[in-house]
Amino acid sequence: xxxxxxxxxxxxxxxxxxxxxxxxxxxxxxxxxxxxxxxxxxxxxxxxxxxxxxxxxxxxxxxxxxxxxxxxxxxxxxxxxxxxxxxxxxxxxxxxxxxxxxxxxxxxxxxxxxxxxxxxxxxxxxxxxxxxxxxxxxxxxxxxxxxxxxxxxxxxxxxxxxxxxxxxxxxxxxxxxxxxxxxxxxxxxxxxxxxxxxxxxxxxxxxxxxxxxxxxxxxxxxxxxxxxxxxxxxxxxxxxxxxxxxxxxxxxxxxxxxxxxxxxxxxxxxxxxxxxxxxxxxxxxxxxxxxxxxxxxxxxxxxxxxxxxxxxxxxxxxxxxxxxxxxxxxxxxxxxxxxxxxxxxxxxxxx
Numbered sequence: 001x002x003x004x005x006x007x008x009x010x011x012x013x014x015x016x017x018x019x020x021x022x023x024x025x026x027x028x029x030x031x032x033x034x035x036x037x038x039x040x041x042x043x044x045x046x047x048x049x050x051x052x053x054x055x056x057x058x059x060x061x062x063x064x065x066x067x068x069x070x071x072x073x074x075x076x077x078x079x080x081x082x083x084x085x086x087x088x089x090x091x092x093x094x095x096x097x098x099x100x101x102x103x104x105x106x107x108x109x110x111x112x113x114x115x116x117x118x119x120x121x122x123x124x125x126x127x128x129x130x131x132x133x134x135x136x137x138x139x140x141x142x143x144x145x146x147x148x149x150x151x152x153x154x155x156x157x158x159x160x161x162x163x164x165x166x167x168x169x170x171x172x173x174x175x176x177x178x179x180x181x182x183x184x185x186x187x188x189x190x191x192x193x194x195x196x197x198x199x200x201x202x203x204x205x206x207x208x209x210x211x212x213x214x215x216x217x218x219x220x221x222x223x224x225x226x227x228x229x230x231x232x233x234x235x236x237x238x239x240x241x242x243x244x245x246x247x248x249x250x251x252x253x254x255x256x257x258x259x260x261x262x263x264x265x266x267x268x269x270x271x272x273x274x275x276x277x278x279x280x281x282x283x284x285x286x287x288x289x290x291x292x293x294x295x296x297x298x299x300x301x302x303x304x305x306x307x308x309x310x311x312x313x314x315x316x317x318x319x320x321x322x323x324x325x326x327x328x329x330x331x332x333x334x335x336x337x338x339x340x341x342x343x344x345x346x347x348x349x350x351x
Contacts, residue, residue, distance in 0.1 A: 006340050008329040009347070011321035014182040019350075020276045023183075027253050027349045028053025031221075032131070032138040032151045034255040034270050035059065037284055039135065039171050040085060041067060045102065048085035051272060052139050057128060058082045058091065059137065062102035067132070069139045070104050070125035081125070091125070100125050134166030135286075136268055138255075153219045155249050155257060162243050164264045169286035172296065174269075176282045177307070181314040183273035184346065185321075186281065187254055189314050190271075191223055191338040199313055203306050205235035207246060207261075216338050221252045221345070223338040229261045237302040238262060238295065250338070252345050256283070260303075263295055264288040267303070277318055 013019045033052045040048040041061040048059045049072055056072035058081060074081050074093040081093045081100070090107065092099045099108040104125040112118035129140040131148035133156055138148050159166060179186060189195070196209040207227045208214065217224040225248040229239035239246075239261040249257040254271030269283035285303075287296055331340050 006331040006333060006336075008331055008339075009184070009343050010328050011326060012324065014185060014318065014321045015276050015324075017276050020182075020273055022350050023253075023273065023346070024054050027346070028273070029055060029141045030145060030349075031142075031253055032140045032145065032148050032251070032255075033253070034136060034251075034268055035069075035139045036137050037135045037171060037286075038067065038132065038137060040137070043087065045087040045089060046085070047082055047088060047091065047102075049080075049082045050139075052128075052141055053272065055128075055141050056080055057139055058125075059130075059139075060091070060102050067130060067137070068102070068104065069128040069130040069137075071128060071141075073126070074098055075106065075123040075125070076109070135169070135171075136166070151221050151251060153222050155222055155224075155251065158224070158247060158249075159257075159259065159266065162245070162247065162259055164243065164259065164266060166266065166286075168289065169264065169266060170289045170291070172285040172287055172300070174282050174284050175304070175307070176280070177311070178274070179279045179281065179311055179314055180277060181279055181318040182277055182321075183254060183271050183279045184342075185314045185317050186271050186279050187250060187342060188339045189310055189317070190248070190256060191225075191250055191342055192336050193225060193227070194332065194335040195313065200306055200309055202235050202237075202302065206230065206233045206237050206239055206302075211335060216334075218338060218341045223250045223252075223341055224248070225338070235302075236305075237298055250342070252342070258283075258303075260299065262299070263291050265291075265299060277322070 035050040041059045044061055044063050046061045050057045058070050058072040060068045072081050076098045079093050079095040081091050090099050097110050101107050106120045106123045109118050131138055193209045193214050196204050208230045214227040227246045233239055241262040243261050246261050247259045258267045265287050267283045267285045272280040274280050
């Protein structure tokens, strides 16, 4: 007997600029999102420009060692204040040289003393909510949002149970990409391994992706996949080591947390909408301090192959939904249950 799956979101929601505008306002400006790690701003005077959805953010380590986040927008005429990363004693807007302290205070506005009309104490950089999980830095533009721990749910405990000490990991590198696909298509692709046997032969040669072995779980805001390696894995990646199972989490709306079986490892990064049909992603990779260089190279190459395969998949889906001759798709109720949960969160947020 065939089972009719759940309907997907309307496919117009993957191309409509008005939908993305609502998502920016009601999702990306109200939820915690990963923006980088403490090593990005390790020393006093360090800064790093990043973003939360369409909100420009600058992370700063002030002179007393406090980690802060500010809206990266000058209070004068709205210019972006900082780009890239580095070390500075102050943050100076390149447009008219309005200058801010590392605590966000406006400390200089050329000609303001001559002309007046500038209340410096009221025109500092706008502070944003910042909280951390180990070395992982999250920012939320909503000052009234619940704490980060509520959003993370039991993900930190699951990582710790795999014998991974996040504070003891060594940062490896950041991999960045832009994809010609809506951010939701990228998230939904991450949330199911129904496509793995067909589209990821290398991954499926290492991991047991059968529905009885590859387990799916939902919390309130987190969606999780657990998978063991095959009893006799084949391919280019060695999954033997202290970490016995893979775990792959999505923290709504788009923070990805991956752990592969093998040596202690973790990758984390956001899915960021740039336009209705364009998405920016980055992944920060971490391993144990004593990780073998050959294994690290093997693991990075393995993940890069999966990412390259996923790029083709999500961009093909975007091309299909753009055609607009079909209103919606279908979801299998078990294999794509995480996609259904994700879509319900989107609907709830936009309602």
